[in-house]
Amino acid sequence: MALADAEALLRNENGIATVVSILRKRFGDNAQTGKSIREQHAHTTSYVPNQAPDLVVFADSVEDVQEVVRLCAEWQVPVIPFGTGTSLEGHVNAPAGGISVDLSRMNRILKVYSEDLNVVVEPGVTRKQLNEYLRDVSGAKISAKDFRTFHGSALALAYLAGVEAHSESARKRAVAAAMRQVSAFLRNTPAVARSSYVHPLVVESFEAGILDRSLLRAPYRKGLNDSETGLMRLLEDAQ
Numbered sequence: 151m152a153l154a155d156a157e158a159l160l161r162n163e164n165g166i167a168t169v170v171s172i173l174r175k176r177f178g179d180n181a182q183t184g185k186s187i188r189e190q191h192a193h194t195t196s197y198v199p200n201q202a203p204d205l206v207v208f209a210d211s212v213e214d215v216q217e218v219v220r221l222c223a224e225w226q227v228p229v230i231p232f233g234t235g236t237s238l239e240g241h242v243n244a245p246a247g248g249i250s251v252d253l254s255r256m257n258r259i260l261k262v263y264s265e266d267l268n269v270v271v272e273p274g275v276t277r278k279q280l281n282e283y284l285r286d287v288s289g290a291k292i293s294a295k296d297f298r299t300f301h302g303s304a305l306a307l308a309y310l311a312g313v314e315a316h317s318e319s320a321r322k323r324a325v326a327a328a329m330r331q332v333s334a335f336l337r338n339t340p341a342v343a344r345s346s347y348v349h350p351l352v353v354e355s356f357e358a359g360i361l362d363r364s365l366l367r368a369p370y371r372k373g374l375n376d377s378e379t380g381l382m383r384l385l386e387d388a389q
Contacts (some may be wrong), residue, residue, distance in 0.1 A: 159246035165225035166247050170205045172221060173249065180208040191232050191250040192243045201243040203230055203250035210255050218251055234276055259283050263373065269297065295346075300381070302332045302347035307384065308377035310356040311363045321357055351388055352381070 174181045182188070188202035209215045222229045228248030235242065244250065257274035262284070271280065281293040309328040315321040329340035329348065336347055344353070355361040365380035374382065 161247045162226055165227045166204050169221055169225050169227045169249060173205060173207055173218065176217070177207055177214075180210070182206045182208070188250070190235070191230075191252065193235065194237075194243065198243065201245045203244040204247045206232075206250045206252055208252045208255055212256075215251060215253070215256075218249060222249055231273070233273060262287065264288075269294070298336055299347050299349065300378070302336055302343060303349040303352050304375075304377040304381045305332050305335055306343075306348045307352045307361070307381050308366065310352065311361050311365060311380065313356075315356075325353055325356065349381070349385070351384060355384060 170181075170183070174183070183205055185202070187206050188204070189200055191206050192200050192202040194200060207214070207218055209218070219229055221227075228244060228246050230242055230244050230248055230250045232242050232250050232252045232254075234254060242250065253273040255274055256272035257276070257279065258272045259269065259275055259280065260272065261270040263269070269280065269284075277294055284292050284294065306328045309331055310324060313324040315324045325344075326340065329344045332348055333340045333343040336343060338347070352361070361384075365383050366376040368376075370376055370379040371382055
């Protein structure tokens with residue numbers, strides 16, 4: 151990517167002006183046009199320049215977000231979601247101007263499904279906040295990574311249990327394919343998925359030829375699907 155690729159795009163000046171005016175009236179102090187705030191919502195540590203939005207709206211609810219999106223869609227104005235600002239490579243930039251929707255105030259943890267290791271959260275919830283909450287409600291040293299590892303391991307098991315690999319090279323290809331699937335689900339890389347988010351017993355059992363689809367049989371554990379039930383069986387059998 152060249153620096154020229156980061157140049158500002160064509161702006162919809164009339165649409166932006168109209169949307170900014172409407173949103174400032176609607177959201178009051180929760181709609182900010184100050185230069186410093188706008189630049190904070192377009193930061194980058196790369197060679198890509200800061201391309202600030204025209205307005206920052208601090209959303210407090212799903213309805214706030216929906217209202218901004220509907221209005222921007224009507225006037226064909228770009229919308230840039232902003233979480234905690236961890237992007238370092240210009241992902242929150244506004245090369246064609248537009249509205250930045252700051253979601254940091256939407257930070258409620260809505261529901262924890264302990265039986266199937268799922269959590270419903272608002273987009274402003276941080277990893278640290280979620281981990282602290284899980285430890286408080288469970289009384290155990292548990293974190294969001296445990297949830298991700300459980301699901302990553304179950305996904306890898308479901309894939310590998312259906313593969314017939316009769317050679318070492320075939321097994322390697324199957325494991326690589328499983329890690330690609332897990333990494334796509336978890337939004338990381340295959341290397342990270344294998345080293346941190348798939349229980350080693352899943353891969354070891356597959357390589358030893360003892361991982362098969364019988365682990366996925368019914369009946370399933372309460373709150374768990376076939377692959378999650380299979381993972382629990384595999385782990386329990388190894389104890």
